[in-house]
Amino acid sequence: MNDVSIVTPDDGEVIELGRARIRILEDGGTTAHRLGIGEVTLAPHSPGPPQHRHAEHDEGFYIVSGTARFTVGQQEYEATAGTLVMVPPGVPHTFANPGDEPVVMINTFTPDLYVQYFRDLRDTLAASGELSPQATAEVMGRYATTPATDFA
Numbered sequence: 001m002n003d004v005s006i007v008t009p010d011d012g013e014v015i016e017l018g019r020a021r022i023r024i025l026e027d028g029g030t031t032a033h034r035l036g037i038g039e040v041t042l043a044p045h046s047p048g049p050p051q052h053r054h055a056e057h058d059e060g061f062y063i064v065s066g067t068a069r070f071t072v073g074q075q076e077y078e079a080t081a082g083t084l085v086m087v088p089p090g091v092p093h094t095f096a097n098p099g100d101e102p103v104v105m106i107n108t109f110t111p112d113l114y115v116q117y118f119r120d121l122r123d124t125l126a127a128s129g130e131l132s133p134q135a136t137a138e139v140m141g142r143y144a145t146t147p148a149t150d151f152a
Contacts, residue, residue, distance in 0.1 A: 005030040012039070015122045018131065019046040028112030036112030040105045042068070042097040049140075050133050051094040054087070056144040058110045061085040061095065066103035070095045073148075092148030117143045 005026060013024040019042065026037040040061075042048070051071060061068070063083045070077045070085055072093045079085055079095075087093045097103040109115060120139045125131050137147050 003030070015118045017118070017121055017125060019043040020048075022107075022118045024115055024118070025106075026112075027115045031112065033112045034110060036109040036115040038107045038109075038115065038118065039064075040103075040107045042066075042095075042103045042105070044097060044100050044102060046097045048095040048097075049136060051092050051148045052140055052145050053092050053148050054089050054114075054143075054145045056089060056111075057113045058089060058108075059087045059093075059114065060106075060108035060110075061087075062106040062108075064104040064106060066097065066101045067099050068095050068103045068105060069098050113143045114145075117145070 007025045013027070015022040015024065021041040023039040023041075024036075025039055026035060028034070028036050061070075061079070061084070063079045063081050063085075065081050067081075068079045070079055070093060072087075072091060077085070095105075117139060120142065121131060121136065124135050124139055128135065133147075140146065
């Protein structure tokens, strides 16, 4: 028999990354690593990660509250509550919260590769006291992800 996973509002592994808070809702343990899910809260006036591409996983963002700004290559999109953004492998993207209210998003990873990325970022931040673009890129590289500097 397979077990189900029930994560209540007070459950889940919480990862603090400065102005971002990630609550892991599914780390892949229930889904045989086919799917990871996190709840991401981004503080007002916060940049996101450097624009990047994933080579081995799809990433989804469902905006629960607030308005996120997604940059895809050179295009910018405002994503309000109720918006779903799906990013297939190879597409350059990033997100930010330029507004005055926190943004809360449900973030999916198929497969679950990027759950460990957040843990590694937490450990890098704890060791160095900051997350430089270079350190972030190094951690991304462990998960088939590279910074995107060309948008062709």
